[in-house]
Amino acid sequence: MYRAERISRRLKLRQLNVLLAVAQCGSMVKAAELLAISQPVVSEAIADLETVLGVRLLDRNPHGVEPTLYGRALLKRSIAIFNDLRTSVSELESLADPTAGELRIGSPEPTMAGLLFAIIDRMSRQYPRIAFHVPSNEPPDVLVRELRARNIEVMIGRLPGAGPAPDTQTEVLLHERALVVAGSHNPWTRRRKIALAELMDEPWCLPPPESLPGSIIARLFQALGMDVPRSNMTVLSIHLQTALLSTGRFLTILPGSMLHFSAKRLSLKILPVELPVQTWPVGIVTMKDRTLSPAAQLFVKCARDVAKPLAKGLKSDVKEHQNA
Numbered sequence: 435m436y437r438a439e440r441i442s443r444r445l446k447l448r449q450l451n452v453l454l455a456v457a458q459c460g461s462m463v464k465a466a467e468l469l470a471i472s473q474p475v476v477s478e479a480i481a482d483l484e485t486v487l488g489v490r491l492l493d494r495n496p497h498g499v500e501p502t503l504y505g506r507a508l509l510k511r512s513i514a515i516f517n518d519l520r521t522s523v524s525e526l527e528s529l530a531d532p533t534a535g536e537l538r539i540g541s542p543e544p545t546m547a548g549l550l551f552a553i554i555d556r557m558s559r560q561y562p563r564i565a566f567h568v569p570s571n572e573p574p575d576v577l578v579r580e581l582r583a584r585n586i587e588v589m590i591g592r593l594p595g596a597g598p599a600p601d602t603q604t605e606v607l608l609h610e611r612a613l614v615v616a617g618s619h620n621p622w623t624r625r626r627k628i629a630l631a632e633l634m635d636e637p638w639c640l641p642p643p644e645s646l647p648g649s650i651i652a653r654l655f656q657a658l659g660m661d662v663p664r665s666n667m668t669v670l671s672i673h674l675q676t677a678l679l680s681t682g683r684f685l686t687i688l689p690g691s692m693l694h695f696s697a698k699r700l701s702l703k704i705l706p707v708e709l710p711v712q713t714w715p716v717g718i719v720t721m722k723d724r725t726l727s728p729a730a731q732l733f734v735k736c737a738r739d740v741a742k743p744l745a746k747g748l749k750s751d752v753k754e755h756q757n758a
Contacts (some may be wrong), residue, residue, distance in 0.1 A: 444486045447519075450512045452479040453491065457509055461498035487619055517584040525727045534563035535729035540570055540577040540586035543672045544647065545716065548692030549607075549741065550571040552591055557736050564729050573646055574719075578602060587730050589719040590737060592646070603722050606723045606744035607737060612654060614699075614705045619682030623703040630658060631705050639667040639675050639684040650714070651687050657710040678702045691716065694744055715740075 455465040456476065468474040484491050491505035501509055522675045524536040541550045544569065554566055570580065574594040581602065590607075598604045614633070616622050622633070641648040643662065647670075655662045665683060669675050672692075678684045680701055693704055718725060718734055726734070 442671040445483075447727055449479045449483045450508075450515065452476055453483060453505070454478065454509065454512055456492065456499060457501050459498075460500065464498075464618070474583075476544065481589060502720045514583055521584060521727065524729075531563070533561040534565065535727055536565045537588070537727065537729040537733055538586045539566045539733070540568065540572065540580050540589040540591075541568060542573060542591040542646075544689045544692050545591035546571055547672050548689065548695040549716065549737075549744075550694045552589075552738050553733065553737050556740060557733065558628070560736075561729075561732065563691050564732070569577070578719060579741070581719065587720070587727060588733060593715045593717050593719065601722055602726060604719050605734070605738075606624070606715045606717040607741035608691065608716050610716045611711065612650060612687050612709060612715050613690050613693060614685060614707040614709065615679065615680045615693065616685050616705055617679040617686050617701050618701040618703050620679075620685070620703070621682075622685070622705055626706055628705055628707045630655075630660070630709065633685060633705075633707070634660070634663050636663070637667070637684050638663045638665040639669055639678045639686045640665045641675075642668050645670055650712075654687070654709055657712065676702065691741075691744055706719075 435539060452465065452472075455468050456462055459465045462473055462476045462480070466476045469476070474577050480492060481656065487504070487508070489504040491508060520536075521650045537549065551570070551574050554568075556567065557564060558566065569585065570577070572580065574589070574592055575737055577589045577591070578594060578599060581589055594606055594608065614628075614630070620638070622628060640651060640662065643649065643652055652662050667678060669678070672688075675686050675715065679686060685705070687709075688702075696702070697704065718737060720734075722729075
């Protein structure tokens with residue numbers, strides 16, 4: 435403990451910043467250009483850091499430099515330190531004005547295309563000085579790791595299937611359901627009632643079976659004693675799925691909340707197909723014992739307001755889109 439305290443007093447944020455730049459650029463020369471300082475200053479900062487820690491942080495190779503085992507460990511923690519520092523500065527700014535801050539949000543892509551889109555649209559109109567960053571569209575379990583690393587402050591989307599981790603807290607906003615969808619020009623949109631079996635030989639655009647949305651779709655068909663349709667378009671990207679649907683040739687299955695907010699914008703129509711009523715919780719995940727910034731608190735409140743009518747009205751919303 436004494437050695438760690440002694441080292442912490444000698445470490446400088448500037449040295450860690452130089453190490454991050456060198457690792458990012460793979461070269462001390464390029465890092466110096468990025469930081470607008472001379473190469474000797476970069477070399478000196480790395481040498482001082484290695485002296486303080488007593489380990490080699492970088493290995494030289496014909497192409498430049500790369501972190502050693504010790505360097506990678508320090509880089510991992512340094513990124514978290516700078517994320518904490520950025521969050522702290524943002525919180526200090528927010529204390530002066532809660533409507534002007536920075537918020538980093540993690541979300542899977544289907545939520546981005548629907549619920550999160552609606553929340554950010556409303557908040558950006560009410561609080562135009564808040565800066566929103568949505569850096570990734572990873573699955574729920576990965577996003578929880580991003581929360582722990584402070585790369586995001588709030589996660590919104592499908593809640594992890596294994597239940598909340600002990601160090602997180604969750605709030606359910608609504609229970610999602612899946613719906614069969616086509617582009618507005620697809621001939622099936624003119625039908626008032628369709629049995630799922632009638633669509634088995636149609637062209638489908640579905641996510642990979644090993645993905646989270648793919649497993650949900652597989653369970654829907656299994657509940658009806660049916661196999662998932664053979665699909666010559668296996669696509670995980672929502673953007674590519676909706677682009678293919680717009681041709682009027684393909685069918686897919688998408689979350690109801692996404693369609694509530696984006697069906698009209700994306701020219702999609704919900705088909706009148708009865709699916710087994712299987713739902714999954716969508717909500718917000720934050721870290722326990724970690725105070726939310728004022729911007730994050732505003733986000734949570736707005737999310738509740740946006741999701742509240744949706745949680746009650748998904749069924750009527752389905753009929754509305756079918757008849758539109």
